[in-house]
Amino acid sequence: MSAQHRPKPLDGMLVVALEQAVAAPWCTSRLADAGARVIKIERPEGDFARGYDRAVHGESSYFVWINRGKESIALDLKQPDDLALLERMLVQADVFIQNLAPGATQRLGIGSDALRQRHPRLVTCDISGYGDHGSLQLMKAYDLLIQAESGLISISGAPGEWGRIGVSLCDITAGMNALIGIQQALFQRDRTGRGSGIQVSLFDSAAELMGVPYLQTRHGGKAPERVGLKHPTIAPYGAFTCADGRDILVSIQNEREWADFCREVLRRPDLLTHPQFASNAVRVENRPLVDGTVAEVFAGLTSAEVIDRLTTARTAFGSVNSVQDLISHPQLRTRRMKVNGHVAEVPALPWITEWEDDSYREMPAIDAQGEALRREFAAPGPADNPARHDTTPHRASTPV
Structure with a gap:
């Protein structure tokens, strides 16, 4: 069997992702690597992470890193027809994940609670900055802001001027936590037949990382100092x-x-x-x-x-190595991935499995599968029963 057709644990799963930037795309890219079909819903101008840089053969390093193997469709969800198309996708979906601004999906009528009432087997995952409680829940949140709010910056780096942690640690950790939550929800669905709702926030993810400094300070009376290396x-x-x-x-x-x-x-x-x-x-x-x-x-x-x-x-x-040292490091594992007709070398997944491919699938251009998806999820004709998918299970329970 060729490397690109190895059976994977999430084969047959449909994930619909209303996503942008880092946290949710990180999660869904790993679901795609595990075999899930991931439909990425982008605004007409595209995920703004596409424009962060042009480092990888003209494409954004961020976007190449966490959008491989997905299908892209551009939708304007303020338009009734596009919103209806998304709703028809969700009828078939196993997982819906979103990281829009707080309250955005509720205003569109596709909040997680409402969706699971309509589709009881659906697993939903909402990624936000601060969760749905507390006085900051409606604030916009990005990685560096959460690094500061959570105290991560206060214990990192050397004494003197504050410094950012060099990667999007809060975004990545939130994406990891979303992945864990979704996989657990799919196990739970195998047992109960019902989906469930997962909520992940960047702040909670960062606060959990701060467990040791928090305990040292709250119960030991002294916060750790910034001591560099x-x-x-x-x-x-x-x-x-x-x-x-x-x-x-x-x-x-x-x-x-x-x-x-x-x-x-x-x-x-x-x-x-x-x-x-x-x-x-x-x-x-x-x-x-x-x-x-x-x-x-x-x-x-x-x-x-x-x-x-x-x-x-x-x-x-x-x-104490540089990024250039990492590129030539004897322990580094990479995978090849096509980008704009060229080949990029990207870091391999940190878990090694028997279903891992020898190379990674391409990332999609904006709306690359839009036409095909519009045909696949077209509104039913007069001879079709529009309630068919709402009265039967989405699909047979799939082991994860």
């Missing part, structure tokens, strides 16, 4: 510069590792009985002394010498 509660854990200018990041997780590090890497067994190095908590209190001691040893050795010692001591370490 160090760990707020472990020492030594950070980057140190070797004699050839290369930075090596080391991590000590327990006292056994600390003892091996002192003997094999620092060649300072005397530190094991030094009162200012006695335990991790004490080392954190004396971080300048501890880090200074490590830095002095590293500064006198080449990176090759340091790595040899770290390997002998079985100390965890890593290089």
Whole structure:
């Protein structure tokens, strides 16, 4: 069997996605990778993420990354005919996911609760900025705004000027949480025969990431500081510069590792009985002394010498790499994907499965499947029964 026709766990599933930007498209792209048919509903001018850059053979890196394998149709949902077409798609859908502005789908008459009343087997997923509670629920929300609101920025980076986390972490995490919720809802539907509603917010996703700093602050009375390439509660854990200018990041997780590090890497067994190095908590209190001691040893050795010692001591370490270093990294897995007649190399899925394809399907142009979808989901003629799909199950229950 060819790689492009391997059976997949979501084969036969229809996902209708009223989506834009990052969070929902991330989720639906992974559903598409797993075999689902994903129909992407775009506004007539297209998903605005198409215009973020032109880095990948003239296309947006964001859009290439999270829209592969989908079908695109451009609809103006303020027009009754286009809204009716979407409604006919939803009659057949297994999953409906949307991340429009708060209240937008309700105003259109396609809010999740109403849809599940009309289509009891439908799984719905609403992704928002702040959820449907609290005083901020109607605010617009984008990734960097949520990084700030949730406190992520306050514990990230080095002391001094605030800095953005370098990827759209809140969007991505919300997309991951939506994926988890949808898959669990499909399992639940297999047991009960009924769909359910999933709600995911960027803020909740970021707040859950903040679990440890939150608990440390609320119950320990002290928030972690911004310490750059160090760990707020472990020492030594950070980057140190070797004699050839290369930075090596080391991590000590327990006292056994600390003892091996002192003997094999620092060649300072005397530190094991030094009162200012006695335990991790004490080392954190004396971080300048501890880090200074490590830095002095590293500064006198080449990176090759340091790595040899770290390997002998079985100390965890890593290089401080650039994006260019990632591109040539020996551990990087990529997949080929056609973009505008060219081939792009994109990072592979982080989970390896027996149904993974050797290459990724193309992303759609705006309204690329619009004409075909309008024919497929055309209004029923006089001889058809318009209530047919509302009185029978969407399809046989499909394992996920």
